[in-house]
Amino acid sequence: MSSVLTPLPVLLPLLGAAGTLLVGRHPRTQRTVSILVLTAVLGVSLALLLLADSEGPTAVAVGGWPVPLGIVLVVDRLSALMLVVASTVALGVLVFAVGQGSADGSEATPLSIFHPTFLVLIAGVSNAFLAGDLFNLYVGFEILLMASYVLLTLGGSAPRVRAGITYVVVSLLSSLIFLAAIGLIYAATGTVTMAQLAGRLAELPEGTQVLLQSMLLIAFCIKAAVFPLSAWLPDSYPTAPAPVTAVFAGLLTKVGVYAIIRTQTLLFPAGALDDVLMWAALATMVIGILGAVAQTDIRRILSFTLVSHIGYMLFGIALGTAGGLAGAIFYVAHHIAIQTTLFLVAGLVERTGGSTAMDRLGGLAQRSPFLAVLFFVPAMNLAGIPPLSGFIGKLGLLQAGVAEGSGQALALVAGGVVTSLLTLLAVARVWTRAFWRPATQEPSADTAAAAAIDAAPAPREPVPVGDGGAGAGERQTAWLAAWRRHEDVATAGTAVRATRAGAVRALRPLPGVMVGVTAVMVAVTVSLTVVAGPLYGLTQRAAEDLVERTPYVESVFTDPVPAEDGE
Amino acid sequence: MTPTVVLPVIIGGLYTAGVYLLLDRSLTRVLLGFLLLGNATNLLLLSTGGPSGMAPILGYAEPEEMSDPLPQALILTAIVITFGVAAFVLAMIHRSWRLAADEGVGTDEEDRRVARRSGTDADELDPDDLAPEDRPAGHADSLHAPAAEAADDVDLPLPGGRT
Numbered sequence: 001m002s003s004v005l006t007p008l009p010v011l012l013p014l015l016g017a018a019g020t021l022l023v024g025r026h027p028r029t030q031r032t033v034s035i036l037v038l039t040a041v042l043g044v045s046l047a048l049l050l051l052a053d054s055e056g057p058t059a060v061a062v063g064g065w066p067v068p069l070g071i072v073l074v075v076d077r078l079s080a081l082m083l084v085v086a087s088t089v090a091l092g093v094l095v096f097a098v099g100q101g102s103a104d105g106s107e108a109t110p111l112s113i114f115h116p117t118f119l120v121l122i123a124g125v126s127n128a129f130l131a132g133d134l135f136n137l138y139v140g141f142e143i144l145l146m147a148s149y150v151l152l153t154l155g156g157s158a159p160r161v162r163a164g165i166t167y168v169v170v171s172l173l174s175s176l177i178f179l180a181a182i183g184l185i186y187a188a189t190g191t192v193t194m195a196q197l198a199g200r201l202a203e204l205p206e207g208t209q210v211l212l213q214s215m216l217l218i219a220f221c222i223k224a225a226v227f228p229l230s231a232w233l234p235d236s237y238p239t240a241p242a243p244v245t246a247v248f249a250g251l252l253t254k255v256g257v258y259a260i261i262r263t264q265t266l267l268f269p270a271g272a273l274d275d276v277l278m279w280a281a282l283a284t285m286v287i288g289i290l291g292a293v294a295q296t297d298i299r300r301i302l303s304f305t306l307v308s309h310i311g312y313m314l315f316g317i318a319l320g321t322a323g324g325l326a327g328a329i330f331y332v333a334h335h336i337a338i339q340t341t342l343f344l345v346a347g348l349v350e351r352t353g354g355s356t357a358m359d360r361l362g363g364l365a366q367r368s369p370f371l372a373v374l375f376f377v378p379a380m381n382l383a384g385i386p387p388l389s390g391f392i393g394k395l396g397l398l399q400a401g402v403a404e405g406s407g408q409a410l411a412l413v414a415g416g417v418v419t420s421l422l423t424l425l426a427v428a429r430v431w432t433r434a435f436w437r438p439a440t441q442e443p444s445a446d447t448a449a450a451a452a453i454d455a456a457p458a459p460r461e462p463v464p465v466g467d468g469g470a471g472a473g474e475r476q477t478a479w480l481a482a483w484r485r486h487e488d489v490a491t492a493g494t495a496v497r498a499t500r501a502g503a504v505r506a507l508r509p510l511p512g513v514m515v516g517v518t519a520v521m522v523a524v525t526v527s528l529t530v531v532a533g534p535l536y537g538l539t540q541r542a543a544e545d546l547v548e549r550t551p552y553v554e555s556v557f558t559d560p561v562p563a564e565d566g567e
Numbered sequence: 568m569t570p571t572v573v574l575p576v577i578i579g580g581l582y583t584a585g586v587y588l589l590l591d592r593s594l595t596r597v598l599l600g601f602l603l604l605g606n607a608t609n610l611l612l613l614s615t616g617g618p619s620g621m622a623p624i625l626g627y628a629e630p631e632e633m634s635d636p637l638p639q640a641l642i643l644t645a646i647v648i649t650f651g652v653a654a655f656v657l658a659m660i661h662r663s664w665r666l667a668a669d670e671g672v673g674t675d676e677e678d679r680r681v682a683r684r685s686g687t688d689a690d691e692l693d694p695d696d697l698a699p700e701d702r703p704a705g706h707a708d709s710l711h712a713p714a715a716e717a718a719d720d721v722d723l724p725l726p727g728g729r730t
Contacts, residue, residue, distance in 0.1 A: 142648045150656055158666045172601050180608050187615035
């Protein structure tokens with residue numbers, strides 16, 4: 001059973017990507033195909049989770065090659081849980097994007113590459129979760145990164161290309177470090193299969209082990225945005241389209257966290273670098289959240305809280321105990337859902353209010369109460385207000401930290417509490433300024449300046465380059481005059497121009513699909529609280545597997561079921 | 568196997584030059600740096616395979632004489648990935664250069680969409696402001712005669728303006 005199911009989370013999105021590429025001229029078919037594919041992936045992942053939880057880890061040798069030679073896919077409780085959460089948020093984001101596309105009437109634009117790329121991204125994420133050897137993990141990373149480059153620079157506008165360049169170069173560097181680490185590990189041990197490495201790495205001299213471990217950690221920490229390797233994230237995420245930012249924020253950094261969990265527990269259980277990880281976790285939490293408090297744009301605030309809360313997961317991993325790992329895994333699942341939802345809400349805010357800059361928003365709670373509820377619930381969840389799942393995850397981590405009892409762990413516990421409070425401060429600022437503040441408030445000087453910049457057509461004027469020859473100046477003056485006339489005409493009769501100069505803008509109506517799917521995602525995050533008991537039990541069993549290590553290794557070496565269909 | 572000093576020296580040289588280029592502000596140099604780093608890593612992978620030997624084909628050589636095929640398979644995959652990423656980065660460099668250096672006035676899609684959106688708006692529009700294909704039939708091209716030239720996507724504009 002699992003031999004058929006295991007390759008599907010990778011295969012289905014790849015086939016779906018090919019299919020959507022073929023029907024690129026029929027947006028309706030494309031949407032249907034990609035939604036069907038992701039629904040199927042979600043179903044398969046749920047089945048895999050049930051199987052993995054009842055029967056323990058299983059391994060599938062793809063193509064029927066025996067384990068050290070061929071590619072092996074391994075499903076244990078951790079990877080199955082990750083698959084379920086990932087495919088849930090992917091499906092939600094896809095429906096959101098479809099709703100946005102329909103509302104904009106932009107279905108037939110060149111963005112028809114969105115669906116294939118999105119599916120390739122999901123295939124890469126699934127492959128990374130299922131990979132049983134380091135090189136396949138690398139390939140999974142590359143698949144998802146390649147798709148993310150395309151999604152981040154979708155449309156190729158100047159800010160996106162600028163942000164995309166930072167992201168691409170940083171990701172390339174981390175991939176090269178990872179690849180070099182794989183080469184060195186192969187040179188030292190003669191294998192890249194993780195189950196085999198679990199035994200062989202321990203036989204190496206300690207210095208070599210630490211070198212290999214730190215290379216892998218640096219590569220993964222760049223991807224997971226751990227301080228001080230996190231500076232790229234708040235710079236590149238906020239410019240992308242709302243659904244893309246949502247799925248990136250939810251999934252991509254967590255793939256890095258997953259890789260850290262996997263390698264730290266399976267390959268390097270001795271915990272030689274746990275102290276370093278602890279300090280990195282503390283710095284990530286505190287510095288990330290201080291960055292969030294300083295921001296004035298909702299999306300940038302969310303990007304910084306994303307960085308900050310990676311620190312919680314790292315804290316659990318660095319503890320190395322089953323309790324810490326269980327808390328970390330629960331927190332990963334919670335955070336994927338919550339961060340995606342918050343970015344979707346930010347997309348709705350931008351759509352309805354015309355901006356995500358807090359200075360230019362106001363009175364959303366009064367004018368759009370449902371949107372306010374959609375923001376408030378996940379925001380409180382992110383800050384860790386009981387009884388929501390954020391509180392449960394943080395509580396588990398803090399308890400594990402106290403149980404560890406060392407001074408360092410207690411410092412981390414204190415840092416975690418402070419970070420939680422500062423997160424509350426950051427989201428409360430968003431709440432008071434964007435939602436609670438009366439809409440009629442006079443604009444501050446800052447707002448007026450921003451509105452003036454916005455009202456002028458300056459950013460859209462052609463920028464003269466070089467002398468352009470005789471007549472170019474005249475032509476440009478004439479063009480500008482025409483443009484101003486045109487803009488007046490084009491915006492006459494609508495409220496846009498009038499409100500731009502004022503304190504707040506008129507609200508644009510929101511498409512029902514986008515609001516509906518965001519509401520469903522909020523419900524999912526709340527339901528994490530409802531099922532927190534069984535879920536926490538599951539993460540505890542997953543963590544015990546990870547600490548014990550033998551179930552994973554034995555699944556690879558004793559019962560590799562040949563797969564019926566290869567990749 | 569006698570250890571060879573050539574490969575480590577080359578790998579080290581490539582890494583050095585690659586890191587140096589990667590730190591440049593010019594994107595083309597960053598790309599070249601990435602290519603050097605990629606090749607350095609490929610050589611590193613190659614050197615992990617141990618001593619060189621015969622091609623690993625059954626019947627062509629004895630297993631003891633063969634070189635290790637796994638690093639070669641890894642390198643092939645890595646080369647393909649590097650190639651794809653390099654192509655994407657090149658496209659981004661081109662796009663970035665066009666955004667920064669292109670003086671042509673492209674068609675503003677949003678503007679056109681707004682203009683088409685409503686019949687009442689269109690009635691009030693000055694036909695001179697519309698793109699040629701949106702103008703009423705028979706309207707003379709009074710202002711935008713060189714529009715076709717300005718929106719040309721095929722011929723790249725020379726830096727410093729076209730004459």
